[in-house]
Structures are given as structure tokens and as C-alpha cells.
Amino acid sequence: MEFFLVKDMENRLKMILAIVNNKDGVGKTTTVQNLAAGMLRKDKNLRILEIDLDPQCNLTLLNHAPEGCATVFDSMIACKGLPIYKSKIGAYYVLGSAKMQDVDPFLQNTGYPRQVLGACISSPCIDFTGEGITDPIDFFDYIFIDCPPALSQSTYNAMVVASHLLIPVQMEGLSVNGLAAILGALNEVKNGRFALNKDLELLGLLPVMLDERPRIVRQALGFLKDIYGDKILSHGIRRCIKVNEAQTELTDLFSYSPYCTAANDCSLVIKVLLVYKYLES
Numbered sequence: 001m002e003f004f005l006v007k008d009m010e011n012r013l014k015m016i017l018a019i020v021n022n023k024d025g026v027g028k029t030t031t032v033q034n035l036a037a038g039m040l041r042k043d044k045n046l047r048i049l050e051i052d053l054d055p056q057c058n059l060t061l062l063n064h065a066p067e068g069c070a071t072v073f074d075s076m077i078a079c080k081g082l083p084i085y086k087s088k089i090g091a092y093y094v095l096g097s098a099k100m101q102d103v104d105p106f107l108q109n110t111g112y113p114r115q116v117l118g119a120c121i122s123s124p125c126i127d128f129t130g131e132g133i134t135d136p137i138d139f140f141d142y143i144f145i146d147c148p149p150a151l152s153q154s155t156y157n158a159m160v161v162a163s164h165l166l167i168p169v170q171m172e173g174l175s176v177n178g179l180a181a182i183l184g185a186l187n188e189v190k191n192g193r194f195a196l197n198k199d200l201e202l203l204g205l206l207p208v209m210l211d212e213r214p215r216i217v218r219q220a221l222g223f224l225k226d227i228y229g230d231k232i233l234s235h236g237i238r239r240c241i242k243v244n245e246a247q248t249e250l251t252d253l254f255s256y257s258p259y260c261t262a263a264n265d266c267s268l269v270i271k272v273l274l275v276y277k278y279l280e281s
Contacts, residue, residue: 012047015273016143017203018162022178024149027168027208029058030243030253032146036091037252038263038270039142044090047140051082052096053117053158054148060096062250063087070126073097076116076157077106081123084133089252092129092140104153114189114196117145117157142273151185159189160196164203171207171220179205179224206269207236235268 019028036048051072052059063085070083072094082094107113121143127133136143145158159165165186169179183202190200205228212218225232240262246253253263 012139012141013137013143014141015164016145016162017164017166017273018145018147018155018158019166019168020147020155020158020182021168022149022151022155022181023170026149026170027237028149029054029056029062029146030247031166031168031206031208031237032059032144033062034243034253034263034266035270035273036142036144037089037254038266039273040090041254041258042267042270042274046142048091049084049136049140049143050091050093051117051143051145051158052094053100053154054096054146055098055101056148057096057098059093059146062247062252063091063093064250065093065095069095069128071095071097071099072120073099073103075120075126076103079110079116079119079123081125082120082136083126083128084136086129086131089255092133096146100148100154107153107157113153114156114160117154118161121161151181156185156189159186159200162197162200164201166203166206168206168208169224170209171217171224202231204231204233204272206233209239210236211239233269233272235265235272237262237265237269 019031021028032050036050039046039048050059053072064087065085072082075082084092084094086092107116110116121136124134125136133139145162147155147158167179167182186200186202189197205224207221212221238261240260242257242260243253243262246256249256253266257263
């Protein structure tokens with residue numbers, strides 16, 4: 001079985017970004033959807049793949065995915081190529097499945113439970129777009145992975161295959177307190193006994209649903225800056241009703257309200273993504 005390694009990234013693929021937080025409702029799916037939509041708005045020629053590992057399947061829902069089709073679960077339990085579809089805004093995606101909540105035993109039985117997603121990405125994909133896609137590594141510019149709200153084997157699979165990790169964080173106690181576990185998992189994947197991905201890097205902590213008026217929020221933000229310094233992205237995503245309205249309409253923020261405060265904030269984060277590879281090289 002062939003495994004994908006970050007150091008093997010060549011040609012088009014610039015970044016595999018895993019969006020991780022072990023708390024639900026912190027905007028992981030929204031972050032994936034709006035980063036992809038905003039990047040495509042800036043450059044419609046970009047090829048961005050979204051992979052939905054969350055058993056809640058909200059990203060799949062937002063992409064208006066067809067029912068009864070092949071999913072990431074089907075690929076991971078069989079260790080075969082990913083089924084790839086295309087959304088109306090031009091983003092490519094892999095459907096999620098509610099069955100992903102039960103995938104861990106299947107992964108455990110493979111003997112390499114944290115490397116299955118990498119094997120799937122390295123395998124010839126199943127193209128449902130009609131564009132003749134065979135190799136995701138050669139075809140896509142960016143791959144975004146929406147992780148479940150838990151440090152499950154699915155999340156570890158995303159970390160093992162990712163080049164970078166992005167952690168959306170709400171400025172409240174439970175969300176902030178969970179950071180230690182996530183960063184511990186990152187360190188395990190990067191520097192642990194098996195070190196399955198020595199090239200994994202933390203892109204940053206992204207403050208989301210940000211409203212700095214309450215003192216407790218300012219204190220939490222200051223606390224994080226004291227500990228994590230420049231790993232706190234300077235451009236957080238402010239709380240904005242347009243985000244909720246867009247989700248209700250099952251559309252992305254840039255299609256719904258491209259000039260609202262959250263869209264402007266998201267555009268600043270996108271600039272970080274678009275130049276990050278250049279700055280590293």
C-alpha cells in the first residue's frame with residue numbers, strides 16, 4: 001500500500017490544510033467553505049478539493065451533494081481512491097458520511113490506522129466530474145480537510161496527510177482549554193515515537209465569531225497571544241449575522257454577502273494562504 005508523504009508534494013499542490021478543533025460549533029465547516037469560495041472568487045482557475053471527514057456532513061450539505069453517492073467512508077474502509085464531485089461554485093469535494101462516526105474500528109484493522117486517508121489520496125481517484133481527474137496530487141492546488149470535533153483516528157488521518165494545520169478558536173473557556181490537546185496531537189504526529197508526519201506545520205490559530213467588546217473575550221485573546229505569539233493569525237473572523245444567513249440559505253458567504261465584515265476578514269486570511277508557500281520557500 002502506497003502512503004502519501006507531505007515531502008512528496010510537487011507540481012500544482014501547494015498545501016493540504018486540515019481544519020481541526022475537538023469542540024463542535026467553532027466554525028470548522030464554515031471556515032473550509034468560505035476559504036475555498038473566497039479563493040475561487042480571487043482566482044477561478046484554482047483547483048481546490050474539500051474533504052468532509054465530519055460525520056455530521058455539514059460541508060457535504062452545503063455543497064448540495066447528490067444523495068446515494070460514493071463517500072469518503074466508502075474509500076477509507078476499502079483503502080481506495082476518493083470519489084470526487086464538483087460544486088456549482090467550482091470547488092471540488094469528497095462527500096462525507098454519517099458512517100464516519102463508526103470508522104475507527106475499520107481503520108484499526110488495517111494495521112496502519114492513521115495512514116489510510118493518505119493511501120486513498122495516493123490512489124487513482126474516482127472522477128464524477130467528467131474532467132478526467134486521476135491523480136489528486138497532480139490535479140489540485142489546495143486540499144482542505146474538514147475534521148470531526150474529536151481527536152479520533154479520522155482527525156489523526158488528516159494530520160498525518162496534511163502539510164499544515166489550522167485551528168479555528170472561539171474566545172471562550174472550553175474552546176481555548178481544548179487547544180492543549182490538539183497541539184499535543186500535532187506534536188505526537190510530528191515528533192512522537194512513530195513521527196508519521198515530520199513535515200506537519202501549524203499554520204495558525206484563527207479566532208472566529210470574534211467580538212472583542214466583552215472583557216472576557218479580550219482577556220482570552222490576550223492570553224492566547226501571550227502563549228502562542230505569532231501563531232495567532234492577526235486577522236480573526238468577526239461575528240457577523242451574514243454568516244448565519246448564508247448557512248441558512250445553504251450558500252457560501254462570498255456568494256451571499258461578499259462585502260460584509262466576515263467576508264472582508266476571510267479575505268485577509270486567504271491572503272495568508274495564497275502567499276504562505278512562497279514565504280516558506
